[in-house]
Amino acid sequence: MSAIAAIRGFRMYRGRLDDRKLDDEHLRQIIDAARWAPSGHNSQPCEFLVVDDRALIGEIAVIAMRCFDEFLASSPHLPQWVASFHRWLRWSREDLERHGDGIWFQQWTRTQWEELAGLHDEAAIRERLVAMFGSGGVPSKLIDTAPCLLFTLLDTTRRVPDFSNDMLALTSAGAALQNLRLAAWEIGVAVHEQSPLYDLPATRQAVGVLLGIPGHYRIVSGMRLGYRTKAVRSSFTHVRRPVAQILHRNGF
Ligand SMILES: Cc1cc2nc3c(=O)[nH]c(=O)nc-3n(C[C@H](O)[C@H](O)[C@H](O)COP(=O)(O)O)c2cc1C
Numbered sequence: 001m002s003a004i005a006a007i008r009g010f011r012m013y014r015g016r017l018d019d020r021k022l023d024d025e026h027l028r029q030i031i032d033a034a035r036w037a038p039s040g041h042n043s044q045p046c047e048f049l050v051v052d053d054r055a056l057i058g059e060i061a062v063i064a065m066r067c068f069d070e071f072l073a074s075s076p077h078l079p080q081w082v083a084s085f086h087r088w089l090r091w092s093r094e095d096l097e098r099h100g101d102g103i104w105f106q107q108w109t110r111t112q113w114e115e116l117a118g119l120h121d122e123a124a125i126r127e128r129l130v131a132m133f134g135s136g137g138v139p140s141k142l143i144d145t146a147p148c149l150l151f152t153l154l155d156t157t158r159r160v161p162d163f164s165n166d167m168l169a170l171t172s173a174g175a176a177l178q179n180l181r182l183a184a185w186e187i188g189v190a191v192h193e194q195s196p197l198y199d200l201p202a203t204r205q206a207v208g209v210l211l212g213i214p215g216h217y218r219i220v221s222g223m224r225l226g227y228r229t230k231a232v233r234s235s236f237t238h239v240r241r242p243v244a245q246i247l248h249r250n251g252f
Contacts, residue, residue: 006182011238013190014142017226021052022148026189030225033183034152039172045158046176046220049151049211057149059210061139064196067203069135078125086117100241108132142224143194151198152177152221153213173220190228197222 001009031048039045051057075081089105090096096104105113112132119125143149154166154173162168184191198204198219207219 001186003182006185010182010185011232013192013228013232015190015232016145016229017147017190017192017224018229019147020227022050022189022225022227026184026187027148027225029187030180030183030189034176034180037172037176037179039175040162040168041160043158043160043169043172045154045156045169046173047153047155047217049153049213050225051149051151051211052147056210057146058139058144060149060197060207061144063206063210064143064194064203065135065137065139067200067206068133068196069130070202071200072126072130072134078122078129079120082117082125082129086113089113096237096239100239100245104237140196142192143197146224147226148224149194149197150221150223150225151207151211151213151219152180153217154220156216156218170220177221184225188227190224190226190232192224194222194224 027050034046034048035044037046051060072078088102089110090099090102091104091110093104096102116125116128116132119128152173154169156166156169158169159166160168181191196203197207198221204219207213207222208215208217213219
């Protein structure tokens, strides 16, 4: 497979994964691709932590559920969160194609979202969000049933001269992550980025404690990894902004 074919063909796999554990050789090839990514000063700041123990995966699924429920119950930033989420929602394939970005969200209707985004009272927003997104104590099935979770960690002691809030380390991590995803795509391993595994600081903290991750490592990605049980839906949500819209020449 050519690099361009892999880049253009790659899909996040959102379906159910087979129970089968990830083959060690596949895992090695994926991490090997990640380590060959470029990094600032060749600092190679990323390390990887794979979790394939069922009990640990279950505990991580519970942590992700609990931290998100706590966020819904107590965050003072819910209106901003709703607005930033709402901005990227698309309601049909045509809507998605017209925008060239965002996600086709089919879990809740456009009307439900518009009502939510129109609310101003903090308590009403919270109540509605808990009803829409709250777990009711049930951990995410996607995480709970994954045969394997892969965390990418940034070793903050491998910091390079950087005047911009770790921008160089984070862009280096992005390069390693995309190498990893494309290698997985080529060898037939499904990858599904799961931001609920690491986006909330409370989740990162609790996962770090559970897995004994030293304090100077920062979790920058968490994903499900495994083998597909069905074909990837090639027509689903695969749109991008056109080159002419994102390419600037000799000035903005
Ligand atoms: C940093 C990051 C976080 C993401 N988080 C999630 C996620 O939590 N759940 C999910 O289904 N997809 C997640 N994705 C996948 C994106 O939704 C996907 O890449 C985007 O919608 C484009 O999809 P496509 O490549 O299938 O066209 C994430 C991707 C990235 C790079």
